[in-house]
Amino acid sequence: MPTPLLELRNLSKSYQGRPVLANLSWTFRAGEFVAIMGDSGVGKSTLLNLIAGLDAPDPASTSSIIIDGVPMAGLDDDAATRLRRSRMGFIFQAFHVLPHLTLLQNVALPLLLNGLPVARAAEMLDAVGLGGRGDDFPHQLSGGEMQRVAIARALVHRPALVLADEPTGNLDPDTAHGILELLHREIKSTGACAIMVTHSHIAAEMTDKILQLSKCGIQETTIVKPFEQ
């Protein structure tokens, strides 16, 4: 069994006294592609923000988030920023590709931030089917193409953990299917663990595992995997 990459222990988060997540525990392993589903307001995006260190669990709780053996609670803001920069990749529903940079520059950003050689940016663009378009700007792309750029940017620095928040929420079903196939393939080839928040059952069924988040906690549900059939 692959080693645990991310451990959530008794994770609790409240906003203005209203509990959103309560005593959540789960272990995510390297190489897993996991979907998290649940009703609106149940805390899916909050969970991603907590994992990313963009938000902190309730201080009074015994919550802990451990990434690659490193407890997030022991990290100050700078150290959490460094951890995100080197070990995580992010994919957003609204793509958030920087409009004033070329596609190649967008994909190269995580490499630049990590002080790594930028040559891999062109390889990643090639891998997501946008080879030869490195000098184009985001306004020249369709939504699906922009999400391909976002995936390349999220994976280019070989992060151990990829967090995706509704990555196909703004795409038509055919484009969404293509994007998820691409994401699945790239994650398997890099050996990263990917956690995808989604409302779409079709999207969820293309992952290895579906977790249902509810007021009662988190639990795995059985799924059909048409993608692997």
Add this chain to the structure above:
Amino acid sequence: MKHMHDTQHMPRPPARDWTVMAVMVLLAALVVASFASLPLKWRDFFTLDAVNSAAELLAGFAPPETATPFLVKTAWATLETMSMSALGTLLAVVAGLALALPASGRLGQTPRAAVRALLNVLRSIPELVWASILLIAAGLGPFGGTLALAAHTAGVLGRLFADALENAPPGPEATLRTNGASAAAAFLYATLPQTLPQMLSYTLYRWENNIRAAAILGVVGAGGLGQMLKYHLSLFQMQQAATVIIAMLVLVALVDAISYALRRALTR
């Protein structure tokens, strides 16, 4: 019947806003009161004597002075006016950008309010008043004029830059922060490049204004074409004054054209 049905279900027109009418009436009353209270001697202005005097004055401007030494002197004054406006604008850009960061709320709400108040003060005082104050401190000549332009323009640009930063889409900077960029790097790579074309456009527009302002500032002793104009007009040397006015027109037209072309290129 169908038509009748549609009419019955048509949305009611919005209620008439009487405050707008009241403001319009008030404005009209103010305009009438302004004409009534000022001693505007329109009748005297259109008398035959007045027209003859004006024609005599205008005839005195022709032909403009074209002696080489005077043209060289005018060219130097033109350069001085342009330098004042360019340097004043440049100083204002630096100060405006430095003040725009706190004024855009990046350092919290209290610094935002304090710096916005300072920017209001800077831009509420016209260049001529700044020049009158600064010429006492810095002495006669282009230095005081340059500082006067910089002080007023810093207030204007600081406010415009701050608004541009506040209105920039937050997504790109947030994306970079999420991806592990430092706050400074996220600002420099995301928000600043997004707002830069707008800031450059504002700067060029203010430079256009400052060229005109620099010409006027010379009248209060801040050097350049304005000072030359005041000197020759006060000695009733109308032909020399005409040359200076033509130089002003050419300079303003030239800078307007350059600025317009650059702004078009930036905002395309």
